[in-house]
Amino acid sequence: EGIAPPKRILFPPEKICMVWQQRQRAGAGLCNVGNTCFLNSVLQCLTYTPPLANYLLSREHSRACHQQGFCMMCIMEAHVNKVLHSPVSAILPLAVLKVFRRIGEHFQPGREEDAHDFLCCTVNAMQRACLSANNDLDLSSQSTTIVYQIFGGFLRSRVTCFSCEAISDSYEAFLDVPLDIKAASSLTAALEEFVTPEHLDGDNCFKCDK
Numbered sequence: 156e157g158i159a160p161p162k163r164i165l166f167p168p169e170k171i172c173m174v175w176q177q178r179q180r181a182g183a184g185l186c187n188v189g190n191t192c193f194l195n196s197v198l199q200c201l202t203y204t205p206p207l208a209n210y211l212l213s214r215e216h217s218r219a220c221h222q223q224g225f226c227m228m229c230i231m232e233a234h235v236n237k238v239l240h241s242p243v244s245a246i247l248p249l250a251v252l253k254v255f256r257r258i259g260e261h262f263q264p265g266r267e268e269d270a271h272d273f274l275c276c277t278v279n280a281m282q283r284a285c286l287s288a289n290n291d292l293d294l295s296s297q298s299t300t301i302v303y304q305i306f307g308g309f310l311r312s313r314v315t316c317f318s319c320e321a322i323s324d325s326y327e328a329f330l331d332v333p334l335d336i337k338a339a340s341s342l343t344a345a346l347e348e349f350v351t352p353e354h355l356d357g358d359n360c361f362k363c364d365k
């Protein structure tokens with residue numbers, strides 16, 4: 156609806172498994188090497204995202220990856236396998252620390268960075284890695300990577316004119332949804348607040364061309 160169907164399917168949606176495929180005990184913790192708690196917390200969230208972890212544990216990515224040099228999916232695959240198979244209680248996330256500046260050029264080693272910013276940059280880097288061999292894909296096909304299917308989507312903004320009821324839709328691709336969690340009592344409430352219709356007036360008023 157409103158978005159052209161993809162010309163190519165990069166990852167078949169039926170292969171995405173939302174529940175753990177193998178029983179997992181909690182994996183290793185991550186050592187802080189100085190102001191890296193923002194990085195560790197993001198890595199832990201991603202490691203315990205079952206559809207992503209299932210895929211990375213299968214090592215399907217690296218078996219087919221032809222990327223020369225930096226590939227965030229190869230890095231995450233190595234990290235998740237290390238964390239979830241480690242016999243020790245805490246490890247250094249060395250593979251990720253090594254490519255820290257490639258994940259986001261603005262990141263400064265030793266500086267406390269913003270966890271949300273780091274998450275967005277990491278998910279974006281994973282998405283770029285999934286697309287690496289497919290440079291000239293339409294937007295719709297780009298949304299068929301495993302990363303996009305787990306984290307992404309399309310936001311539809313719909314404006315309805317009160318005088319003639321004309322509808323105008325616009326779509327925007329996203330890999331994260333910014334929610335106001337301070338004001339909300341639950342995630343569901345925050346999502347409901349995010350999609351609550353607004354009455355546009357004043358400077359925001361929609362100029363209907365009909």
Ligand SMILES: [Zn+2]
Nearest residue numbers: 220226228229
């Ligand atoms: Zn790779």
Ligand SMILES: [Zn+2]
Nearest residue numbers: 316319363365
């Ligand atoms: Zn109108």
